[in-house]
Every structure is written in C-alpha cells, then in structure tokens.
Amino acid sequence: xxxxxxxxxxxxxxxxxxxxxxxxxxxxxxxxxxxxxxxxxxxxxxxxxxxxxxxxxxxxxxxxxxxxxxxxxxxxxxxxxxxxxxxxxxxxxxxxxxxxxxxxxxxxxxxxx
Amino acid sequence: xxxxxxxxxxxxxxxxxxxxxxxxxxxxxxxxxxxxxxxxxxxxxxxxxxxxxxxxxxxxxxxxxxxxxxxxxxxxxxxxxxxxxxxxxxxxxxxxxxxxxxxxxxxxxxxx
Numbered sequence: 001x002x003x004x005x006x007x008x009x010x011x012x013x014x015x016x017x018x019x020x021x022x023x024x025x026x027x028x029x030x031x032x033x034x035x036x037x038x039x040x041x042x043x044x045x046x047x048x049x050x051x052x053x054x055x056x057x058x059x060x061x062x063x064x065x066x067x068x069x070x071x072x073x074x075x076x077x078x079x080x081x082x083x084x085x086x087x088x089x090x091x092x093x094x095x096x097x098x099x100x101x102x103x104x105x106x107x108x109x110x111x112x113x
Numbered sequence: 114x115x116x117x118x119x120x121x122x123x124x125x126x127x128x129x130x131x132x133x134x135x136x137x138x139x140x141x142x143x144x145x146x147x148x149x150x151x152x153x154x155x156x157x158x159x160x161x162x163x164x165x166x167x168x169x170x171x172x173x174x175x176x177x178x179x180x181x182x183x184x185x186x187x188x189x190x191x192x193x194x195x196x197x198x199x200x201x202x203x204x205x206x207x208x209x210x211x212x213x214x215x216x217x218x219x220x221x222x223x224x225x
Contacts (some may be wrong), residue, residue, distance in 0.1 A: 004156075033213065042119075042203060042217040043157075050211060058212055090156060098211035099145045099164070104156035 002027045004105035006091050012111045013081055021076045021108050023091030031094040032074040033058070033102065034066065036087040043090065048098060049074055081112040115140045117204050119216035126194050127224045134189040134219050136204030145207040146187045148178055151218075152200045160202075163187065174198070199223045 004025045013019055025032065033048035035058075045058030049068040063085055065077040074093075078085060088109050092102040116139045126132055138144055145164050149157040161172025168180040178189045187204060204216040 031211065035213075035215075040122075040217060043215040045213050045215075048211060048213070056211070059214070092157075097207075098213045099207040101159045101162065102157075102213070104158075106156050 002103070004091055004093055004103050006089075006105040006108050008108060009106065010109050012113065014113055015082055016080050019078050019081060019110075021078075021089060021091075021110070023074045023076065023105060024072050025074075025091075025093040025103070026072065027093060027095070027103065028071065029093035029095050029103075030071075031097050031100070031102075032068065033092045033094075033098065034064070034074070034076050035090045035092065036060065036085075037090060037107075038087050046076070046089075050097065078110075081110075083112050086110060086112045115206055115208050115212070115214050117206050117214050117216035119202075119204055119219050121219045122217070123220045123222070125222040125224060128196050129193050132189075132191045132194045132198070132221070134202050134204075134221070136187045136189065136216060137185050138187060138204070138206045139185065140206055140208070142209060144187075146178075146180060147205040147207070148172065148176070148187075148189050149203045149205060149215075150174075150200050151203065157203065160189070194221075194223055196223045196225060 034046040035043040037043045047066040049055045091105040094100040094102045118137045147162045148160040
C-alpha cells in the first residue's frame with residue numbers, strides 16, 4: 001500500500017531534550033516536506049526537500065533540522081525543543097515537486113512541557 | 114510574499130444544500146492552486162488542483178473550484194452537501210520555488 005508513515009504518532013517530552021520524528025514514504029517520491037498545524041494558523045511549511053541531500057527552508061524553520069540521506073526518509077529533528085513547538089506535525093511527499101499532489105502522513109502530536 | 118486567505122473560519126450548512134468555500138491568494142506569477150480536506154483526526158487529502166487551462170476544475174467527491182484571476186480567487190463549490198463532507202478544508206498555493214502555503218482553513222459543519 002502506498003503510504004507515508006510517521007513515528008511516533010504521539011510524543012510528550014520536556015524542554016531541551018532532543019528528539020527526532022521519522023517520516024518514510026514507499027512511493028519513490030522525489031519531494032518531501034514537513035508541516036506544523038496549529039489552531040487558527042492552518043498548516044505552515046517547516047522544511048522541504050527536492051531530492052537526496054537537497055533541503056530548503058519553508059516558512060517556519062527556526063528550531064528545526066532535517067536531513068535527506070535516503071530518498072524514502074526525511075526525519076525532523078528538534079535539537080532543543082521548547083513549549084512553542086508543541087503542535088501537530090505532518091510529513092508529506094510528492095512525486096516530483098511541491099506543485100504536485102502531496103500525500104500526507106497521519107500526523108505526530110508533540111507536546112513539549 | 115505569497116499568502117492564502119480563507120475568510121470563513123467556520124461554516125454550517127444543511128445536508129442537501131449547496132456549499133461555497135472562499136479562498137483568495139496573493140502570488141505574483143501564475144499560481145498553482147489546491148484544495149485539501151482534513152477529516153477529524155486524519156491527514157490531508159487532495160480534492161482538486163489548478164495549474165492552467167480551463168478555469169473550472171473538477172475534483173473528487175463531487176467538488177469543483179473556479180479560478181478567477183481578476184479576483185485572485187479559487188472558491189470551492191459543491192451543489193449538494195452530504196453529512197460525510199463535514200471536515201476542515203484548506204486552500205493552498207505552491208510557489209515556483211516549491212514552497213507551499215496553506216490558508217488557515219474553513220471548518221464545515223453539516224446539519225442533518
């Protein structure tokens with residue numbers, strides 16, 4: 001089944017404790033992206049990647065890191081999480097670019113205390 | 114800078130009634146426009162997209178949208194709403210640089 005998977009689905013952590021949210025797609029897509037969703041703000045793009053070793057900042061990249069060492073994986077790293085990073089995070093992938101249909105993962109709900 | 118505005122935070126319609134969700138965008142070049150739907154507790158699913166050509170585009174689940182360049186709008190419509198259409202709807206625009214911008218969403222409630 002074609003899908004985007006994220007792990008973990010739920011995470012509660014404390015301020016400053018490094019964490020990684022994994023994202024994997026099995027559709028051989030070139031483009032992958034991370035978004036955060038907050039009430040009243042919709043979804044905002046954090047980082048995106050056009051291909052292996054190619055990443056770019058989205059609208060709200062501060063406090064986040066990403067890497068794209070393999071085509072299928074695009075982990076989101078929070079080196080020192082803060083409470084304002086409490087949010088619902090979505091990973092997405094698209095066959096060629098951000099202009100194509102994006103397939104979204106189920107989301108990761110992160111709480112930073 | 115690119116932006117997307119969805120002026121209606123929440124809309125309530127009766128089942129069987131028609132629906133129009135508004136979307137206005139700000140983008141210098143020809144926009145790539147999308148409507149996504151998010152059901153409660155779910156990820157997002159593409160309803161339809163506009164790149165070029167016919168300004169009236171058809172999507173899944175009986176939805177359609179019309180691109181009006183003069184009004185910078187891309188409104189979503191459905192002639193007869195079903196209870197299962199209750200969800201959050203997001204309009205979005207993709208830039209030439211492959212960045213993606215979502216609106217703040219419109220929550221749809223359907224009354225039986």
